Amino acid sequence: MNDELTKICLHDYSDVKELSDTSLKLLISDIIDIEEVPSALSELYNRDKFGAMVLAENILKNNLGDEYLQGAIIEFFFEIDKQYVVNFLENNIAGLNPYIFGCILDCFSVESKQPFGQSLTRGFLENLFQRYQAYNEEEHARISDNYDWFKSSYKEILI
DSSP states (O other): OOHHHHHTTTTTSSSGGGGGGHHHHHHHHHOOOOHHHHHHHHHEEEEEHHHHHHHHHHHHHOOOOHHHHHHHHHHHHHHOOHHHHHHHHHGGGGGGHHHHHHHHHHHHHTTTTTTHHHHHOOHHHHHHHHHHHSSOHHHHHHHHHHHHHHHHHTTHOOO
């Protein structure tokens, strides 16, 4: 095992910025330290945009890590490619984990007054409201704050 891989496995580094591209990719792809993956992904994106996006997409497509990591990946994509998140949502809305759905609602809420948020159609927004309604009571409770913020952010469009 090389020295840098040993550092990763032992969490013997102070900042992901000191890791090589190869080590960052390994940390992300093997989810060696789940709490460091979002930081590693951001750092890798600064160095290798395509490589970071491929690894992030792999986490989402293969349902890797936990819901918190996947929520962080959604936020990562939203920062760099909002349309990717729209497409992801449209393709996965039926079985979407409520926590991840809540993260997406938050992303859209932040943008409600921006051109992107204003460009979301009434039909698209109504689909999100319908998806929320399809969750059970326990799932509603988990994401009620996300939903309430979203609902208030888009009230002018949905009136």
